[in-house]
Amino acid sequence: MKLYSNAASPFARKCRIVAHELGLKLEEIRTLPMQDEEFRRINPLGKIPALVLDDGSALIDSPVICEYLNSYGGGKFFPGMNIWRPTNGRWKALGLQALGDGIADAAVAYVVEGRQPSPNEAMRVRHLAAITATLDMLERVNFAKDPTIGEIAVGCALGYVEFRLPDLDWKGSRPKLSDWYARLCEYPAMKATAPAAP
Numbered sequence: 001m002k003l004y005s006n007a008a009s010p011f012a013r014k015c016r017i018v019a020h021e022l023g024l025k026l027e028e029i030r031t032l033p034m035q036d037e038e039f040r041r042i043n044p045l046g047k048i049p050a051l052v053l054d055d056g057s058a059l060i061d062s063p064v065i066c067e068y069l070n071s072y073g074g075g076k077f078f079p080g081m082n083i084w085r086p087t088n089g090r091w092k093a094l095g096l097q098a099l100g101d102g103i104a105d106a107a108v109a110y111v112v113e114g115r116q117p118s119p120n121e122a123m124r125v126r127h128l129a130a131i132t133a134t135l136d137m138l139e140r141v142n143f144a145k146d147p148t149i150g151e152i153a154v155g156c157a158l159g160y161v162e163f164r165l166p167d168l169d170w171k172g173s174r175p176k177l178s179d180w181y182a183r184l185c186e187y188p189a190m191k192a193t194a195p196a197a198p
């Protein structure tokens with residue numbers, strides 16, 4: 001299996017963590033999607049990550065890829081259904097994944113906008129508001145002891161914020177979240193996939 005990714009992407013990192021935890025070998029193909037029009041032959045949306053399977057078919061979007069890798073490797077990152085308690089099991093994990101991915105989406109958009117010749121500051125303020133309000137919400141979350149895809153997505157989003165928005169002091173006013181994140185960062189899969197310049 002080939003994973004189109006780069007070392008900075010919080011979305012690709014989710015896939016790399018799931019693969020690492022399940023002992024799955026991924027051939028990583030590094031790309032800068034904004035400068036690689038050829039890559040649209042694999043993902044017409046032009047976004048990483050994309051996973052190309054051995055039969056040549058491609059999966060896109062990190063939630064889909066992570067769920068595929070989880071099934072393929074017999075993992076437990078996507079808990080079972082529990083229709084009676086949406087704050088438990090699968091729905092909690094998927095809800096947390098949406099929050100983590102949402103922070104990552106806003107943070108990537110914030111960074112990309114900041115690199116424009118004339119950044120739209122109103123848009124950047126809006127992205128920042130999404131990030132800080134979601135961090136406030138996460139301060140009130142009880143995370144699972146055994147990380148699910150939700151904890152992985154939140155961890156990758158926080159890692160990206162730390163890497164690309166180092167001046168955002170999010171830890172001081174969110175002690176519970178920052179302690180939990182520090183513990184999560186001790187996992188070998190987190191250490192092996194720390195973000196770096198692409």
Ligand SMILES: N[C@@H](CCC(=O)N[C@@H](CS)C(=O)NCC(=O)O)C(=O)O
Nearest residue numbers: 009011033046047048049061062063
């Ligand atoms: N929903 C997608 C988001 C992927 C995404 O936004 N990837 C960024 C890199 S971190 C990208 O490829 N951006 C290129 C572009 O938007 O043209 C996922 O979860 O995989």
